[in-house]
Amino acid sequence: MDVFLGIRYAEPPFGPRRFAPPVRVDHSGDCLEFGPIPPQSARLPGAPVWRPGDEDVLSLNVWAPRAAEGCPVLLFLHGGAYTFGSSAQPDYDGTALARAGLVVVTCNYRLGFEGFGHVEGRPANRGLLDQRAALEWVRDEIAAFGGDPGNITVAGQSAGAASALFLATATAADGGPAAAGAVRRVIAHSVPNRCCTEGFARRVARWIDPSTPESAVASADAVARAQRSGPLGYDPVLFGPVADRLPALPAGVPALLAHTTAEYRLFDRVGTIAPVRTEAEYAAFGRAFALPPHVVAGYRELFPTASDAYLALLGDFVIAEPTTRLAEAHDAPLARFSRPPAWHASDVPFAFGTLAGADFMVGGPPGPAERALSRRVVASWARFARAGDPGWTGVRWWGGEVDVSATRALWRGVDLDVPVDHDVDGTGRRRG
Template identity: 35%
Template sequence: MHTIASTRQGKVRGRVRNGVAAYLGIPYAAPPFGDRRFGAPAPAEPWEGVRDALEFGPTAPQRPYRSPLDQLIPTLDVPGDGCLNLNVWTPEGGDGGRPVMVWIHGGSLRNGSTALPLYDGSAFARDGVVLVSVNYRLGVEGFGVFPDAPDNRGLLDQIAALRWVRDNIAAFGGDPDHVTVFGESAGAISIAALTTSPHAQGQFRRAILQSGPPHTVPRGEGARAVRSMAKELGVPATAEAFAAVDRGRLLDVQDTVVGGADPTGGGPGFHIVVDDDVVPADPAPTSVDLLLGANREEYRLWFVPTGTVERISGLTLRLALLKFRTPGRVARLYRASRPGARPGEILGEMATDMLLRGPLNRLADSRLRASTPQAPSAGSIPETASAAAFDAISPDAFGSAPQAPRTFVYEFAWRSPVMDLGACHALEIGFVFDTLRSSEELTGTDAPQPLADAMHRAWVSFATTGDPGWAEWSARRPVMVFDDPDSGVVFAPRDEELRAWL
């Protein structure tokens, strides 16, 4: 069955299945090609009649992940120029004013698309949320730094999509004043920048950062990938010169230069840069509520399938610690708490904490209320407790504090049996979206549905009420640990190791 909604650009035809209306491939900006290539996003052109929104729109130009990651994280290529498109899933019928969630996918700012079945928004719509997923420019076209083009073009695309949501989402039953943005990895890093960008202020009231901390670099550092690509191509490092290169050739050289980089191993890549416009050098503190967290063994996605965890010897570990000027006391602390761990596992754990979990904790700390509530006395709460037990504590135990943006922290700890990936990077996405059947490359065929129910419910609750179901961040450092068979709040997990990096 088909259904029709009206946007400011024209009418779109979607499809209804099982009580959920899906509108796919709606343009939110003009195709960024021809004269618009390497430029800021331009408004989408209006159309006459009713436009079919029944299939996913074109994806941003990209190359697949390198082996063996291509077996775990698929790449879908939908050809066409109009890659600045989005998808909407919404409950069929009923009143408007529903909460809205906007998904920004990850992929190191050079991979990914909303066409992956993993990101199907039907479960969110089933549970009363209008779900929007956004495609944006990737790689050198979205995040290459040039002297003759706007910086952070992919981020500008995301802002254009948020403005489209503000202007049009009521036609799909959503409340434009009740928007939560959420994303994973590079998507979360993008959202961290959006929370402080003056261009995105007022576009959303809540944000969820999954396995992606705030991270920006100076323009000079951000331009490294473009300089390396220009050398390979034999052209000047300008947008004008790059626009004249065949797109296939450009993607091949991009893959040569940055295809082997990963968040833990470093190497040239694409970054959000400080441009003092979209991304200010001295941003004001964000006023939105935050839910943020990471997976317990993030590093294993890159270290295990490639065999890196096996290849790292004790000597390699020592050299890596010297390279990153890691204090000896930190290394000894990680070794002592993991007596049976291999050198590669110790290095992976340290890299995860240094690059991801630590920065996320520091972000949460920076948002602690100006008047910190008095914590319950030591011993009144065990070091581990269920969410229900924590909620049973009288609010009076914490005293009173002025209203301020709230922060909630989680950790995903369930271990995948696939290739010994454990609780690796990206594993939680299928649980959040309640799309486990579409995430079997990472989760296997027997992932626990009750854990997906719990995690999906928490995300819906946060978007709907601002409360995911556990205590907000405080001096007690409560972390909701999602695991199977038991999930619950843990206070200050591995705090000694995380504080060692300060």
């Protein structure tokens, strides 16, 4: 196994290059440790933290089988609400997938206001531009690591899954799936239906202090904490791609879709969404999101408590139902990950074979059953990246079948392709 960490693919996006498109750079020096991570306040277990002054944040990492030649390539885009995370998280170690015959690449990209905030006169969606630059680096350089530049699968989870759709669409527009460097296939786990209008991005930007990366991070955190009303009062996600909707999967680009069956239980557990415990709070939540009354009432009938109904409804509304619809529209295989706790991102250690040390995410120390399930998921990813076939069709249950027919029926006819255009509560610190 050959591992190369912290390979620079673009110049530091600061100083005169701040808020500008990425600028390609040829890496020089050792590739022995992960590069600095993009500006953020998150402190994730086992991962580095961002420190003011860290600027060389656009780097990628490669895992390759020893003496590899012409191997399928997997470029993985991490999640994190377009606001936090990095390729250095232990969950994303590419060793197991490389042992399965892939050349695995993970990358950092700009997050939060640096990557997705509105800056007058500067391009929107700079984080997506960074991902495009990373893909171009892979196209040009991956053969030297034993990868096949004509067989690139882009994978992602959560924000990374939606990013993979945007990246596949961008390269298809350049000449179709057969064009040099185009995305050949897509693996997308837990795709959030979260695109933002330009108006919403402008409203968020009014409360951000962009003077320095640290002031932008601090003010964005303050804005997120300030949300008390409307949808952002429940789920204060401030950044995302400025677009009318998620792109459809390009014709001729096979896809493998997946979601967990209790997505939002993670966010309740770690306290990043507002709790809903009473019937009155549950009703207020439905009104805030302008959800169809029959959907709100239907979930309450199906679940034992208002809290259970709230978490199930929000997870299905934002992630599970949009992901399922993508699979159906594209006639793509869909995996439903139901192994408890089955919350958001609990499937990632299984897909990467990184169960060791992931006790919280996977609900406890892994045993033989968990390791066997991980081997099946790793094999599905590897088979799909190699030839577009995960080894099964239709819907596959990873962890045990759950009846979702009643909840899915509630969404029939409900339009989910509506971009985020919410009001934003200010902090009083900045407005202009």
